Amino acid sequence: MNYNVDEKGYYGVFGGAYIPEMLYPNVAELKEQYLKISEAPDFQKEFKDLLKAYVGRPTPLYFAQRLSERYQTKIYLKREDLCHTGAHKVNNTIGQILLAKRLGKNRIIAETGAGQHGVATATVCALMGIECIVYMGELDIKRQAPNVARMKMLGAEVRPAQSGSKTLKDATNEAIRDWINNPVDTHYIIGSVVGPHPYPDMVARFQSVISEETKVQLMEVEGRDYPDHVIACVGGGSNAAGLYYHYLNDSRVNIIAVEAAGKGIDSGASAATSALGKEGIIHGSKTLLMQTPDGQITEPYSISAGLDYPGVGPMHAHLFRSKRAEFISVPDQEAMDWGLTLSQMEGIIPAIETAHAFAVLDLRSFGPEEVLVFNCSGRGDKDLNTYIDYFKL
Amino acid sequence: MNRIDQKFQEGKKLLSIYFSAGHPNLEDTVPVLKELQKAGVDLIEIGLPFSDPLADGPTIQQSSTQALRNGMTTEKLFSQLENIREEIHIPLILMGYFNPMMQYGIERFCSRCAQIGIDGLIIPDLPVDVYQEEYKSLFDQYGLYNMFLITPQTSEERIRFIDRVSKGFIYMVSSASVTGAKNTFGSEQTDYFKRIAALQLKTPTLVGFGISNAKTFTAATEHSFGAIIGSAFIKFLEEKGVGEIDSFIKSIR
Numbered sequence: 001m002n003y004n005v006d007e008k009g010y011y012g013v014f015g016g017a018y019i020p021e022m023l024y025p026n027v028a029e030l031k032e033q034y035l036k037i038s039e040a041p042d043f044q045k046e047f048k049d050l051l052k053a054y055v056g057r058p059t060p061l062y063f064a065q066r067l068s069e070r071y072q073t074k075i076y077l078k079r080e081d082l083c084h085t086g087a088h089k090v091n092n093t094i095g096q097i098l099l100a101k102r103l104g105k106n107r108i109i110a111e112t113g114a115g116q117h118g119v120a121t122a123t124v125c126a127l128m129g130i131e132c133i134v135y136m137g138e139l140d141i142k143r144q145a146p147n148v149a150r151m152k153m154l155g156a157e158v159r160p161a162q163s164g165s166k167t168l169k170d171a172t173n174e175a176i177r178d179w180i181n182n183p184v185d186t187h188y189i190i191g192s193v194v195g196p197h198p199y200p201d202m203v204a205r206f207q208s209v210i211s212e213e214t215k216v217q218l219m220e221v222e223g224r225d226y227p228d229h230v231i232a233c234v235g236g237g238s239n240a241a242g243l244y245y246h247y248l249n250d251s252r253v254n255i256i257a258v259e260a261a262g263k264g265i266d267s268g269a270s271a272a273t274s275a276l277g278k279e280g281i282i283h284g285s286k287t288l289l290m291q292t293p294d295g296q297i298t299e300p301y302s303i304s305a306g307l308d309y310p311g312v313g314p315m316h317a318h319l320f321r322s323k324r325a326e327f328i329s330v331p332d333q334e335a336m337d338w339g340l341t342l343s344q345m346e347g348i349i350p351a352i353e354t355a356h357a358f359a360v361l362d363l364r365s366f367g368p369e370e371v372l373v374f375n376c377s378g379r380g381d382k383d384l385n386t387y388i389d390y391f392k393l
Numbered sequence: 394m395n396r397i398d399q400k401f402q403e404g405k406k407l408l409s410i411y412f413s414a415g416h417p418n419l420e421d422t423v424p425v426l427k428e429l430q431k432a433g434v435d436l437i438e439i440g441l442p443f444s445d446p447l448a449d450g451p452t453i454q455q456s457s458t459q460a461l462r463n464g465m466t467t468e469k470l471f472s473q474l475e476n477i478r479e480e481i482h483i484p485l486i487l488m489g490y491f492n493p494m495m496q497y498g499i500e501r502f503c504s505r506c507a508q509i510g511i512d513g514l515i516i517p518d519l520p521v522d523v524y525q526e527e528y529k530s531l532f533d534q535y536g537l538y539n540m541f542l543i544t545p546q547t548s549e550e551r552i553r554f555i556d557r558v559s560k561g562f563i564y565m566v567s568s569a570s571v572t573g574a575k576n577t578f579g580s581e582q583t584d585y586f587k588r589i590a591a592l593q594l595k596t597p598t599l600v601g602f603g604i605s606n607a608k609t610f611t612a613a614t615e616h617s618f619g620a621i622i623g624s625a626f627i628k629f630l631e632e633k634g635v636g637e638i639d640s641f642i643k644s645i646r
Contacts, residue, residue, distance in 0.1 A: 278496070280495055281495065282492070294497075
């Protein structure tokens with residue numbers, strides 16, 4: 001089976017472009033151009049140069065000594081938390097801003113939940129001197145004040161999404177509406193492997209640098225370019241897509257996706273889309289999403305703002321449905337505990353999103369010769385307030 | 394013959410009204426339909442509320458959210474409309490996003506529509522190519538028309554394609570925008586209306602988005618078969634209530 005996108009924009013039955021006609025020309029243009037532009041040598045050179053000199057790539061593949069000893073297996077962390085702006089998000093925004101420039105766009109819009117993608121977008125817009133508007137749910141603006149301030153410092157305009165539940169899904173709706181109203185001069189930088197085709201594939205390709213580097217780095221330390229397991233947290237799923245990308249069709253590699261169970265899968269406050277979602281349409285993509293029996297999209301919950309998206313990218317829906325990947329869900333409490341464990345055992349304070357992934361170590365056993373690569377997707381600076389409140393630090 | 398086709402044979406400039414089912418109050422759906430027919434409206438688009446209506450501006454979003462809060466569901470709407478054809482004889486169109494229809498089951502949805510006497514559907518986020526490949530035969534089987542949108546950005550080639558596969562009418566979006574009332578049309582819109590009229594499409598066009606009063610209605614219908622009013626009507630309904638519908642319609646034409 002092929003786990004990459006097919007020529008029609010689908011992963012198995014998931015994906016496609018379920019968009020209003022108003023967006024057709026924009027999405028069609030992107031579909032026609034994204035590979036032509038992003039595979040051209042001049043694009044690749046500029047992209048790679050910026051990833052190196054500006055983002056700080058390649059990020060290290062770090063062997064977690066103490067953690068490996070405790071769990072009697074070989075644990076590597078792909079240190080995306082060391083990227084400029086503090087997470088993997090910037091890999092994608094660098095790619096998309098270069099694409100936008102080549103498409104002749106002079107205005108950028110983006111959606112953001114916790115603010116990480118908003119900051120990464122505002123950053124590349126500042127770098128290129130392009131106007132930037134970030135839509136953010138009114139509730140999230142209140143909850144994530146430091147990231148709002150960062151975006152403003154970077155020169156972006158932060159517009160509150162006041163519709164619906166006033167969070168990430170509504171910020172995404174507002175960004176899409178903006179794009180409908182400004183179809184000619186504007187490029188929409190989506191932050192995850194979601195949205196209409198070609199976004200899921202385009203974002204996955206820009207994030208695929210994560211597994212591209214992992215292959216080279218593993219070869220150096222393990223003498224083979226593949227691990228036994230790749231493990232990442234999944235909200236929309238962009239850091240996971242980047243880590244899985246070059247291993248999707250490599251059956252030697254087991255894929256593990258970790259979702260946020262929030263207060264528990266049956267609690268009514270969860271973001272475990274694979275467990276709770278049904279096939280449907282969200283933000284232009286056919287995928288798994290959390291919804292009422294009547295087809296109204298429901299509001300997810302996780303203590304980590306980056307994982308509380310009611311859907312999952314179509315690639316992940318396909319990995320789940322086809323059983324190519326193993327999906328587990330981890331509640332708030334275990335994720336928070338892992339935030340502390342990783343801090344105290346490896347000296348790395350992870351984003352709460354990232355911390356979810358490590359809980360797999362308590363749920364599965366791995367052999368002493370097995371090689372595990374975790375995506376250490378983001379650092380925990382942005383989550384300090386949540387950590388302080390939770391642990392009474 | 395489908396009631397929509399019949400209506401277009403009358404040869405006058407048609408007025409179509411959109412409203413959200415179950416708004417302002419849950420049980421307003423049927424009274425609104427009756428008042429609209431009495432006021433002489435030609436077609437009615439009944440909005441099936443959705444939590445994330447991404448092609449709609451604030452007015453329709455809010456009416457949709459309110460309708461959901463009132464308890465509107467797909468099943469509830471069908472039960473409200475169960476005997477509607479005893480009283481309403483003008484074309485009825487359901488307009489809604491694809492996800493609630495998927496969850497209801499597309500075949501089951503079509504079958505209920507046919508049973509009630511719905512004439513057609515408008516589904517903004519179901520692209521014409523997906524419809525052609527996956528759902529057209531089902532819609533045909535139940536005698537339902539599916540109307541498509543075009544915008545000022547739609548290429549002539551694509552307009553020709555949409556014209557070929559369309560039944561009923563083509564929904565001409567007046568400008569690059571989400572739904573919402575405007576007070577006037579500029580020369581850009583007039584040029585677009587003329588450009589489309591000059592294509593001599595086989596399918597008649599109705600202009601929608603941004604029509605709010607007699608002035609915009611007249612401008613929109615000069616080069617088309619009629620126009621659709623949504624947001625302006627919903628605002629009026631919220632402010633004045635169902636009893637005053639006649640005065641709104643009379644103010645348009």
